[in-house]
Amino acid sequence: TVVAELRDITIAFPGVKALDGVDLVLRAGEIHALMGENGAGKSTLIKALTGVYAIDSGTVEVGGRPRRFSGTADAQAAGIATVYQEVNLCTNLSVGENVMLGREVRGRLGIDWSATHRAARTALELLGLQIDTRTSLSSHSIAVQQLIAIARATVLESAVLVLDEPTSSLDRSEVEQLFAVVRRMRDTGVAVLFVTHFLDQVYELCDRITVLRNGRRVGEFPTAELPRRELVSTMLGRELARLEA
Numbered sequence: 001t002v003v004a005e006l007r008d009i010t011i012a013f014p015g016v017k018a019l020d021g022v023d024l025v026l027r028a029g030e031i032h033a034l035m036g037e038n039g040a041g042k043s044t045l046i047k048a049l050t051g052v053y054a055i056d057s058g059t060v061e062v063g064g065r066p067r068r069f070s071g072t073a074d075a076q077a078a079g080i081a082t083v084y085q086e087v088n089l090c091t092n093l094s095v096g097e098n099v100m101l102g103r104e105v106r107g108r109l110g111i112d113w114s115a116t117h118r119a120a121r122t123a124l125e126l127l128g129l130q131i132d133t134r135t136s137l138s139s140h141s142i143a144v145q146q147l148i149a150i151a152r153a154t155v156l157e158s159a160v161l162v163l164d165e166p167t168s169s170l171d172r173s174e175v176e177q178l179f180a181v182v183r184r185m186r187d188t189g190v191a192v193l194f195v196t197h198f199l200d201q202v203y204e205l206c207d208r209i210t211v212l213r214n215g216r217r218v219g220e221f222p223t224a225e226l227p228r229r230e231l232v233s234t235m236l237g238r239e240l241a242r243l244e245a
């Protein structure tokens with residue numbers, strides 16, 4: 001099932017067409033890689049999907065409905081969750097408060113904090129995470145904070161999870177843990193968009209890949225049907241081919 005569909009997206013900045021007629025289709029239960037050299041338009045495409053940038057032309061559909069996001073809150077309400085390298089959570093709140101922000105459990109006398117923390121713990125445990133929800137967010141590593149941000153996406157029942165180069169500051173075991181959580185998200189039917197510079201990660205984790213170059217889509221393939229060598233030689237461009245060499 002198609003969850004999000006971007007068609008013919010064009011976004012121009014003074015002097016540069018960052019995106020020039022790009023299509024992107026995200027399906028439920030699929031991890032979709034987005035690759036391309038620096039400046040290819042990956043972040044701009046993500047920002048179009050997450051409501052950061054207004055699009056100049058083209059269409060965005062989420063959940064089968066045409067959308068025109070006027071900001072990130074708008075996109076979030078439509079079911080799109082984003083996890084950036086720099087985590088966008090509240091460092092002065094606890095883990096549980098972050099997971100449940102805006103979804104706190106209400107009792108007769110206002111927010112029921114023990115029920116709220118219990119719900120946060122459940123959300124974390126569903127992703128295989130054992131984290132004390134009463135600890136402050138800032139006491140955890142960036143890697144753990146990203147996992148907490150993903151747990152928050154499950155509480156918001158987001159249909160799309162966007163990860164923009166999430167592994168840049170993670171070590172190998174943190175990457176493994178992130179991938180395990182992303183796979184669980186995929187297996188619950190979330191459509192995952194994963195921006196990465198690493199082909200290893202594409203072939204390890206992703207079901208499908210879209211490649212951008214100079215603001216255009218060069219191709220879109222199931223990774224199982226596209227051998228790595230072919231991807232490098234036909235689509236990725238010189239910069240990434242050099243990284244692979």
Ligand code: ADP
Pocket residue numbers: 013014016017018036037038039040041042043044045
């Ligand atoms: P990528 O994420 O693939 O490296 P970007 O989407 O960041 O590429 O950038 C695509 C092009 O758009 C680049 O030429 C970049 O310089 C330009 N660009 C991106 N964001 C802006 C902006 N806010 N203002 C002006 N130019 C931008």
Ligand code: MG
Pocket residue numbers: 038039043
């Ligand atoms: Mg860039």
Ligand code: MG
Pocket residue numbers: 042043044
């Ligand atoms: Mg980028």
